[in-house]
Amino acid sequence: MNQLEQIKKFIELRSSGQTIREIAKILNKSVNTILNWNKKYCSVVFEVQSEELTEFKKKLLEEKKSRLEYLNFNLTKIKERLDKSEIIMRYDKMLLLLIKLSKSIDECQRNIVLSEVSEKISVIDENNIIDEIYKEENIEKQEENQELRQN
DSSP states (O other): OOHHHHHHHHHHHHHTTOOHHHHHHHHTOOHHHHHHHHHHTHHHHHHHHHHHHHHHHHHHHHHHHHHHHHHHHHHHHHHHHHHHTOOOSOHHHHHHHHHHHHHHHHHHHHHHHHHHHHHHHHHHHHHHHHHHHHHHHHHHHHHHHHHHHHO
16 A cells, blocks of 8 residues: 555544544554644545535435425325314324324424534534544643653
């Protein structure tokens, strides 16, 4: 594996959440090399993580919208049957079912709105992610220094 392939693999592993030590073992590189790569390619790793997170949020939002469509469709069917009196069920049970379905629709709509709002807030969270990456690096450096001192 040439260096370019190793760097690509590093970016893939780091963006998936692997630690510096784990990556060093996988790529058979020193921890210092991986730390240097981490500093050098931090923005690329972050970009990959952001793209994956954005894609995940889009899929989740689509699932929520699909669920909302399904609930609304069933709500409409229940209302139609109630109007036509095609269902032989006690009215109070049907009404409870209607209320539960309405609550589910409301909850689904709230989740969609919250997802859309959190998309806007995620820009703020990006700075927190960068801070966490640097904290992890510092902890790993401190651990390495302690190990070196002990030896």
